[in-house]
Amino acid sequence: MDQVVVVARLICTLATVVLISNALWKLLGRPYVVARSLQRQGIRGPPYRFAVGSLLEARRMLKLAPGALDANCHDYAPVVYPFFQKWTADYGKTFLFWWGPTPCIFSTDMELVKKMLADTNLFQTVHYFNPSFESVLGKGMLLLDGDDWKRHLKVIHPKFNEEKLKSMSTLVLEGTRQMMEGWYTQIQNSNTDQAEIDMMHDSDELTQGVIGQLILGVNNKAYREFCIPAKEIYELLVHGMKDPPIPGFRYLPTRRNRRLAKLDKFCTSKIMQIMEARLAKGSYGEGLLGLMLEAYASDNKALSIEEIVAECKTFFMAGQDTTANLLTWAMFLLSNYPQWQKNVREEILRECPEEGEAPSTNVLKKLKLLNMFVLETLRLYNPAPFILRKTACDTNVSNIKVAKGTRIMIPVGMLHRDKEVWGPDSNEFNPMRFDKGNNISSMLAFSYGPRVCIGRDFGRIEVMSVMVMILRRFAFSLSPKYVHRPRHRVVLTPKYGLPLIVKNLQLDGPDHYD
Ligand code: HEM
Numbered sequence: 001m002d003q004v005v006v007v008a009r010l011i012c013t014l015a016t017v018v019l020i021s022n023a024l025w026k027l028l029g030r031p032y033v034v035a036r037s038l039q040r041q042g043i044r045g046p047p048y049r050f051a052v053g054s055l056l057e058a059r060r061m062l063k064l065a066p067g068a069l070d071a072n073c074h075d076y077a078p079v080v081y082p083f084f085q086k087w088t089a090d091y092g093k094t095f096l097f098w099w100g101p102t103p104c105i106f107s108t109d110m111e112l113v114k115k116m117l118a119d120t121n122l123f124q125t126v127h128y129f130n131p132s133f134e135s136v137l138g139k140g141m142l143l144l145d146g147d148d149w150k151r152h153l154k155v156i157h158p159k160f161n162e163e164k165l166k167s168m169s170t171l172v173l174e175g176t177r178q179m180m181e182g183w184y185t186q187i188q189n190s191n192t193d194q195a196e197i198d199m200m201h202d203s204d205e206l207t208q209g210v211i212g213q214l215i216l217g218v219n220n221k222a223y224r225e226f227c228i229p230a231k232e233i234y235e236l237l238v239h240g241m242k243d244p245p246i247p248g249f250r251y252l253p254t255r256r257n258r259r260l261a262k263l264d265k266f267c268t269s270k271i272m273q274i275m276e277a278r279l280a281k282g283s284y285g286e287g288l289l290g291l292m293l294e295a296y297a298s299d300n301k302a303l304s305i306e307e308i309v310a311e312c313k314t315f316f317m318a319g320q321d322t323t324a325n326l327l328t329w330a331m332f333l334l335s336n337y338p339q340w341q342k343n344v345r346e347e348i349l350r351e352c353p354e355e356g357e358a359p360s361t362n363v364l365k366k367l368k369l370l371n372m373f374v375l376e377t378l379r380l381y382n383p384a385p386f387i388l389r390k391t392a393c394d395t396n397v398s399n400i401k402v403a404k405g406t407r408i409m410i411p412v413g414m415l416h417r418d419k420e421v422w423g424p425d426s427n428e429f430n431p432m433r434f435d436k437g438n439n440i441s442s443m444l445a446f447s448y449g450p451r452v453c454i455g456r457d458f459g460r461i462e463v464m465s466v467m468v469m470i471l472r473r474f475a476f477s478l479s480p481k482y483v484h485r486p487r488h489r490v491v492l493t494p495k496y497g498l499p500l501i502v503k504n505l506q507l508d509g510p511d512h513y514d
Contacts, residue, residue: 027051027101034103034403038096041400043105045096046087053098058083068485071336071478074380075427076486077414084411094400099129100244104407108414110421110442112398116389116408118449120145122397123389123408125451130240132250132257136233136264139307140314141454145392152311153454155295155302159288160454162361165461168214169358172465175209176358180473187504196479199331199498200324207324210462214319215312217287222274229267230316236260237317238489271309288315315455321491322383323459327466328498329381330374333429334467335476335500340431344369345471352468359468361461369431370464376431378445379422383491385413387447412444413492475503 031048038044046054061083069079077085084106087095094107107113116123124145127133137143141152158164179202186195208231212223236256243249250257275293278285284293292311295302303311334341347370352363364370389408394401417426421442422433433439446453453459479499487495 031098031101031103034406035096037401037403038105043094043096043400044091045106046091046098048098048101051101053100053102054083055098055100058097061086068483071482071484073427073484074429075417076492077417080385080413080486080488080492081411084414088414099407102405102407103403104409105402106409106411108411108418109398110415110418113410113415113444114448115397117387117410117444117447117451119397120149120450122392122395124392126388126390126407129388130237130243130250132237132240132260135250136237136260137310137314137317139310141311142314142318151302152307155292156288156311156454159291160458162457165457166361168458168461169360169465171210171213172462173358173469174219175206176466176469178209179206180470183474183502184504187502194501194503196481197500197502199500200328200494201497203324203327203331204321206466207320207327207462211316211320211323213287214458215288215315216271216274217285217290218274222270226267226270226274226312227316227320229263229270230313231320233260233263233267233313234317234321236263241490267313268309271312272305275305275308288312318453319455319459321493323455323462325381325383325491325493326374326377326459327463328494329383329492330377330463330467331476331500332381332478332494332498333373333377334471335478337429338477340369340373341471341476344373344467348468348471358465364461364464364468367464367468370467372431372434374460374464374467375434375440375443376429379416379443380429381486381492382412382416382445383493384445384447385488385492386411387444410444415442415444418442473505475505477501477503 027050031053035045035048046057048054049056058081062081065079065082067079069076087097087106088108093109094105094112097104097106107116125143127143134143141149141156144152182202183195183197186197187193189195208227209223212227213219216223216226236259239256240250240260271289274285274289278290278293279297284290284297289308289312292303292308296305296308334344344367347367351366352359359367387410389410391402391404391406391408393404395404396402416422419426421439425433446456477500479501481499483496485495486492
């Protein structure tokens with residue numbers, strides 16, 4: 001018995017020693033070694049502070065930042081990430097900072113960035129500083145690497161080819177009509193020809209409906225039952241990014257972690273119900289789910305049930321808020337620049353005069369001004385302002401030796417304002433800069449290389465189709481209540497929403513649809 005106690009004590013002591021040494025290495029040893037190695041190679045950065053890294057310094061600078069910007073000012077770095085702006089000024093285009101004890105290389109060197117994004121073996125995907133992302137989306141393509149990612153891509157890619165995207169206008173049509181009907185009602189109730197709406201809220205509702213139908217391939221309440229918990233899961237994951245970088249924090253039974261687990265279970269069971277019903281009927285159904293079920297039922301079971309469920313959630317998380325915010329920022333710029341609004345509307349009325357229908361992809365291609373307008377929105381207010389990677393092993397990139405596990409942070413929003421690429425007016429709104437197709441290769445809004453966004457055409461077509469439909473009927477201006485304060489919470493979003501004044505351009509109301 002005594003021997004058992006001695007052995008148990010020995011194991012406990014050893015485990016404690018291992019845990020403490022591991023913690024000391026991560027909190028003290030590694031930061032010293034990594035910082036010294038990079039410093040010798042000319043990569044400097046803000047000093048490491050025990051356990052918190054650069055986070056406190058960043059928070060202090062954020063507190064001192066202005067609360068809002070003038071609506072005509074598109075250089076949002078001083079309010080959204082003043083610390084990155086300062087460190088770039090102090091340490092150059094590529095520097096090292098510390099997310100807690102984790103080393104992160106930050107770079108606005110386009111050549112280096114493209115090299116890293118092109119090499120998917122060395123530079124792998126990583127959860128967005130919140131390990132809970134992994135519990136929910138771990139088996140979906142956003143967070144997969146290597147052969148698993150290729151296998152998923154092979155199954156899913158056909159859903160996003162040009163032919164398939166042609167039929168998406170029907171998904172957008174219904175949601176946009178509903179949104180416009182809401183506006184007509186509000187205008188009627190106001191007894192004037194205009195009303196105030198919150199475009200952020202409306203874009204959010206509309207894009208939830210569209211992506212829900214794209215994923216599940218159904219046009220009934222089933223997609224709502226999936227979208228509502230999926231949206232709340234997304235919000236909880238975004239909140240979780242503020243959690244302290246403590247290993248295992250996601251397993252603590254906090255109120256948020258418990259709610260997340262409950263919702264995730266509920267969302268999974270909804271998807272499972274739909275899948276089981278379809279498999280029982282022997283028909284896979286429509287949408288991304290139909291395509292994946294077919295792959296599951298094929299001889300080689302290209303995707304497992306668990307992977308299909310993860311993909312449904314992944315596509316919602318990756319495609320809904322990004323598209324909602326792209327539409328919102330486009331409407332912000334359109335309302336802020338009335339001459340552009342007028343020109344784009346005239347182009348729409350000239351090129352696609354047909355009422356009551358969503359425009360086809362062929363018509364959208366003809367809308368040159370609208371295309372340039374959306375590109376400029378993606379440049380200035382790209383919904384995904386950062387791309388993250390981590391090194392899979394010790395590596396050498398552009399003659400810089402980088403240790404395994406180092407995070408790489410690519411600030412797309414800052415790269416899109418590089419004066420060497422975009423000229424001295426890089427902070428100005430000027431869609432004409434895309435007139436001759438120049439600099440398209442420097443746009444990283446949808447990433448670059450093999451891991452470029454699979455939904456990029458879908459998202460762009462969705463936003464453009466909605467804009468065509470609403471610009472035919474309404475005029476927009478910023479409400480005096482609007483406060484210009486972009487905010488970064490995984491995606492770039494207007495902190496206080498986007499209150500707009502919508503004005504009915506036609507005297508007849510909703511009947512005009514038929
Ligand atoms: C319209 C606005 C959108 C923007 C700005 C955007 C941006 C991006 C970016 C920057 C990435 C790369 C992320 C990374 O490597 O860490 C990405 C990946 C991804 N996006 Fe989008 N996206 C948009 C819309 C969509 C839509 C509508 C869908 C789905 C229908 C979608 C699905 C995905 C998926 C599944 C990935 C992972 C692809 C992979 O790793 O191979 N996105 N997106």
